Amino acid sequence: xxxxxxxxxxxxxxxxxxxxxxxxxxxxxxxxxxxxxxxxxxxxxxxxxxxxxxxxxxxxxxxxxxxxxxxxxxxxxxxxxxxxxxxxxxxxxxxxxxxxxxxxxxxxxxxxxxxxxxxxxxxxxxxxxxxxxxxxxxxxxxxxxxxxxxxxxxxxxxxxxxxxxxxxxxxxxxxxxxxxxxxxxxxxxxxxxxxxxxxxxxxxxxxxxxxxxxxxxxxxxxxxxxxxxxxxxxxxxxxxxxxxxxxxxxxxxxxxxxxxxxxxxxxxxxxxxxxxxxxxxxxxxxxxxxxxxxxxxxxxxxxxxxxxxxxxxxxxxxxxxxxxxxxxxxxxxxxxxxxxxxxxxxxxxxxxxxxxxxxxxxxxxxxxxxxxxxxxxxxxxxxxxxxxxx
Amino acid sequence: xxxxxxxxxxxxxxxxxxxxxxxxxxxxxxxxxxxxxxxxxxxxxxxxxxxxxxxxxxxxxxxxxxxxxxxxxxxxxxxxxxxxxxxxxxxxxxxxxxxxxxxxxxxxxxxxxxxxxxxxxxxxxxxxxxxxxxxxxxxxxxxxxxxxxxx
Numbered sequence: 189x190x191x192x193x194x195x196x197x198x199x200x201x202x203x204x205x206x207x208x209x210x211x212x213x214x215x216x217x218x219x220x221x222x223x224x225x226x227x228x229x230x231x232x233x234x235x236x237x238x239x240x241x242x243x244x245x246x247x248x249x250x251x252x253x254x255x256x257x258x259x260x261x262x263x264x265x266x267x268x269x270x271x272x273x274x275x276x277x278x279x280x281x282x283x284x285x286x287x288x289x290x291x292x293x294x295x296x297x298x299x300x301x302x303x304x305x306x307x308x309x310x311x312x313x314x315x316x317x318x319x320x321x322x323x324x325x326x327x328x329x330x331x332x333x334x335x336x337x338x339x340x341x342x343x344x345x346x347x348x349x350x351x352x353x354x355x356x357x358x359x360x361x362x363x364x365x366x367x368x369x370x371x372x373x374x375x376x377x378x379x380x381x382x383x384x385x386x387x388x389x390x391x392x393x394x395x396x397x398x399x400x401x402x403x404x405x406x407x408x409x410x411x412x413x414x415x416x417x418x419x420x421x422x423x424x425x426x427x428x429x430x431x432x433x434x435x436x437x438x439x440x441x442x443x444x445x446x447x448x449x450x451x452x453x454x455x456x457x458x459x460x461x462x463x464x465x466x467x468x469x470x471x472x473x474x475x476x477x478x479x480x481x482x483x484x485x486x487x488x489x490x491x492x493x494x495x496x497x498x499x500x501x502x503x504x505x506x507x508x509x510x511x512x513x514x515x516x517x518x519x520x521x522x523x524x525x526x527x528x529x530x531x532x533x534x535x536x537x538x539x540x541x542x543x544x545x546x547x548x549x550x551x552x553x554x555x556x557x558x559x560x561x562x563x564x565x566x567x568x569x570x571x572x573x574x575x576x577x578x
Numbered sequence: 579x580x581x582x583x584x585x586x587x588x589x590x591x592x593x594x595x596x597x598x599x600x601x602x603x604x605x606x607x608x609x610x611x612x613x614x615x616x617x618x619x620x621x622x623x624x625x626x627x628x629x630x631x632x633x634x635x636x637x638x639x640x641x642x643x644x645x646x647x648x649x650x651x652x653x654x655x656x657x658x659x660x661x662x663x664x665x666x667x668x669x670x671x672x673x674x675x676x677x678x679x680x681x682x683x684x685x686x687x688x689x690x691x692x693x694x695x696x697x698x699x700x701x702x703x704x705x706x707x708x709x710x711x712x713x714x715x716x717x718x719x720x721x722x723x724x725x726x727x728x729x
Contacts, residue, residue, distance in 0.1 A: 293649075330649065469636070484637075494632035501628040502646060505621045512650030519633055520643040526633060539636060546674075 201227060214240070214247045221253055230264070233257045248555070262288050279305065279312045286318045290325055298322050316346060317355065324359060328366075330512040331421050333414040339363060340410060354383050361393070367413040368424035370401050396427040418507050454479060454534075454556065461536075461552045466544030468524065471495045472556055474534040482539075498528055499535040516550070531557025579690055583608040586683040591671030596664045597687055598623055610666060622664050626655055643681075645673050656684035663687055 204220040217240035224233035237254040244250055269285040282305035289298035299322055305315040323339035326332070343360045346353055357380040364373035377394040384390055408416065417423060454472050462470045462481045469482035471492055478492035498517065506514040519526040527549055528537040536557040538549055583595045587608055594609035602623035607615035626644060633641055644655040647669075654673060656663040663684045667673055 295650075490635050494635040498629055498632050501625050505625040506646065506648040506651075509618065509621055510650070511646075511648040511653075514646070514648045516645075516647045517629070518643075518645040519629055519638075519641045520645075521633060521638040521641050523637075523639050526636065526638060539638065 201229075208236075212243060214244050214249055217244070218249055218253055221250075221257065225257060225260070230257060230261045234261060259292070262292055266292075277308050279309050279314050282308070283314055283318065286322075290322065293325075293329065295322055295326050295329075313346070313350070316342070320346065320356070320359065324363060326512075327363075328423075330507060331417050331423075332507050332510050332512070333411075333418040334510055336363065336367065336414040336417065337411075351379070352383055354380060357383070364410070364413075365393075365397065365427055366423045366425045367410075367417050368408055368426055369410045369413040370397055370426065372410055373397050373427075374401060393427070400427050419504065421503055421507065457552075457556050461538060461549070461556060464544070464548060464552065466541040467538050467549060468541065469539040471537045472534055473499065473536070495528065495535070495537045498526075498537075499530060502528070503530065518546075527553060529553035529557045579606045579687055580608060582683050582686045582690070586665065586679060589676060589679045591668045591676055592679075593666040593668055595666065595683070597658070598662050598664055600627070600660055600662070605661060613666065618664065622653075622655055622662065626662055643677075647673075654680060656680060658684060658688045658691060661687075661691060 201220070201223045204216065204223050208216045208220050217236060221233045221237050221240070224230070224236060234254065234257050237250055237257060240250045241247065241254060266285065266288055269281055269288070273281050273285065282301060286298050286301045286305070289295075289301060299319065302315050302319040302322065305312070305318070309315065320339055320342035323335050323342060327335035327339055340360070340363060343356050343363070346356045347360070350356070357376050361373050361376035361380060364370070364376060374394070374397050377390060377397060381387070381390050381394055413424075454474075458470050458472055458479055458481050461467060467482070469480070469491065471481075472479045473492060473496045478488075478496070480488040480491050483491045498519075499514075502517050503514040506512065514530050516530065517526075517528045519528075524539060524541045525544075525546075526537060526539050527546070528535060529550065531554065534557045536553045538553055540546075540549055579597060583597070583606060586592055586595050594607075594613060596607035596609055596615055596618065597605040598619040599605055600623060602620045604615045604619045609615055609618065625646070626641075629644055630641055633639075640657065642657050644657075646653055646655075650669065652667045652669050652671075652673060654665045654667060656665070663680070665676075665680050665683075667676065
């Protein structure tokens with residue numbers, strides 16, 4: 189960046205900072221963050237967005253910007269680590285690179301990094317644990333039984349060689365606990381409590397598992413539990429696994445503000461999508477409730493049921509095929525297309541005419557399906573769509 | 579049929595392809611190594627049957643193509659009357675850019691199926707949701723002798 193460009197950029201940041209102090213709003217924070225990005229100050233952009241989200245926790249725009257900035261920062265760090273590894277590789281560089289790739293949910297690159305790490309440092313056990321962590325993350329994300337089995341086998345192998353590996357025992361206990369294989373979780377926890385007898389978290393966790401097994405909870409064997417998770421897409425987690433990392437993550441994550449009426453909040457976004465030219469019907473399914481816009485009178489419920497049924501079958505199919513988590517299905521027919529987008533916590537679908545702009549619909553559906561209920565409500569009327577049971 | 583699949587597999591972005599009967603039986607398969615054609619057939623036919631049934635509830639008529647995208651893969655299933663042409667696509671590729679190639683392969687296979695077994699009722703759900711049995715008789719035409727294909 190030239191001297192003049194830097195000067196103008198600093199002035200612009202200065203002005204925008206004053207604007208944020210005078211009139212803090214979503215727009216002023218977003219503009220300031222963009223100015224930081226433009227001046228290559230990614231850390232400040234991230235910090236200002238964190239601050240903005242404390243003030244406006246429901247803002248989709250700020251959340252999207254924060255994700256982009258974070259991705260940008262991680263991509264920079266990955267590049268830097270790659271450069272340093274090329275110069276002089278060390279296990280700690282591989283470890284950091286693998287962790288960042290996992291943070292980006294880039295399981296493929298993380299696996300490649302692990303293979304390279306093993307090849308370069310065959311005596312280092314860190315690579316083995318990292319590859320187990322990748323399988324576990326894959327399983328927790330995609331819920332495919334094969335990933336769960338691979339992670340379990342990896343942990344068993346590691347523990348066979350090093351029975352006192354506390355981290356591996358923790359991961360094993362968490363896996364078994366989450367899938368409801370409590371006998372296995374109990375075994376792992378009793379071994380773990382011998383290694384770390386003073387850890388209160390482990391003691392509480394073990395007591396919970398003991399209590400669940402002593403009461404009516406029907407513990408399943410590992411394979412059946414994994415199949416059940418694959419089939420339903422749900423983790424029974426009967427005792428709320430208390431792995432310290434997971435608990436810490438949960439504690440750090442701010443609780444999502446609750447919308448008074450979940451589907452009411454999504455009406456404006458649904459209405460906006462329905463007004464896109466060529467869109468005939470829009471459905472948002474969240475849990476057992478659905479919001480339908482554009483259906484013929486009396487057919488909203490069957491439309492909602494059909495949408496939910498397709499989403500459930502597609503999720504199950506992609507999991508069983510080892511294709512990871514389901515994202516989207518497009519069904520082309522003679523009369524138009526059905527586009528169904530899966531999100532967390534909802535799924536959204538639209539029936540569109542043949543010549544409708546697909547990218548615009550896809551992006552609107554992705555926003556609708558992924559937006560927390562309270563975010564979709566941002567300042568609009570409440571008169572869109574029909575609420576039905578799905 | 580395998581020739582058509584081979585040609586389709588040569589298209590950049592296509593990892594493998596297979597022709598599946600509506601009831602989940604594999605007719606011809608040239609999938610990428612490591613893919614299990616039988617389990618793929620069972621899963622895809624169950625998904626396709628659910629989609630066909632549910633799309634009819636939305637008054638959209640018969641599906642021509644189903645495109646499923648997930649975090650680790652993407653596949654399309656083109657409707658062939660009583661069977662499906664399933665194409666395993668690379669995740670990075672825009673499926674729209676391959677539509678012509680896949681549709682042209684589907685047309686050739688559709689013609690081949692007609693020549694072999696004449697017109698047959700589609701394996702589509704009836705109004706009550708049950709699926710009709712396929713009545714396609716493949717004994718009329720000699721099956722290709724290539725590996726991977728099942729009579």
